[in-house]
Amino acid sequence: MGEYIVHVVDDEEPVRKSIAFLLSTCGFPVRMHDSATAFLDMARNIRNGCLVTDLRMADMSGVELLQKLRALPVRIPAIVITGHGDVPMAVEAMKAGAVDFIEKPFEDKVLIEAVERAAEELSKGVSGHDVAGIKARLELLTEREREILTSVVAGLPNKTIAYDLDISPRTVEVHRANVMAKMDARSLPELVRMTIAAGYTEK
Structure with a gap:
């Protein structure tokens, strides 16, 4: 893949500059934008790039x-x-086309790895998900684990899930760990990506 530019969109200057500095020190070409509107004004001209945007901004949301x-x-x-x-909003962003979301505060390597994944998707032009494999792993989940998965992907905290399902928070933690293990997901964003790729819409 040829050189691509990482476009950083955030209306808070210190945050915008911090992210841009981190990415540039890791060798990524970076261009900063102080608003979503400013980025949209030139978006049609982008031929080879990826976007890092804040979810909550003054002019419009990341979604x-x-x-x-x-x-x-x-x-x-x-x-x-x-x-x-903001996990529920982040899930909506992924449904709108985001390839990943990162929760604040985050370690530098988490953002770097996310940008690298985005670059890989850019080079392939596909999501890279093994949809058949994801669906097969979904079939391994018990009915209770499916309930937990649906709630977790919706962004609900363990205590809320426990209350809704009339079980203890500890039981939720156990089921949640089982779901992550069976789905072979290393993080919540990865789990969300899998469910979206597989078209998992169970309520």
Whole structure:
């Protein structure tokens, strides 16, 4: 794959510059944008790049930004950075086309690895998911584990899941660990990516 540019969109200057500095020191060409609107103004001209955007911004949310990109249409792998309480919105962003989301605060390597995955998707032009394999692993889940999966992907915390299902938080933790193991998912974003790729919509 030829050289690509990482476009960083965040309306908070210190955050924007911090992310750009981290990526540039790791060898990624970076271009900064102080708003989603500013990025959209030049998005049609992007030929080889990926996007790192904050979820909550003054002019529009990260979800709205991705929806507008799809409407243009502009195909660009996008990574959404989200606060701890914004997992449901982050899931919506992935449904709108994001390839990953990262919860604050995050370690540097988490962002670097996410950008590398986005670059890999850019080079392949496909999601790279083994959909058949994901569906096969979903079939291994028990009914209770499916309930836990649905709640986890919806962004619900363990205590809320425990209350809704009338079980203890500890039991939720055990089932959640089993789901992660059976699905071979290393993180919540990865689990969400799998369920979206497989079209998992069970309520």
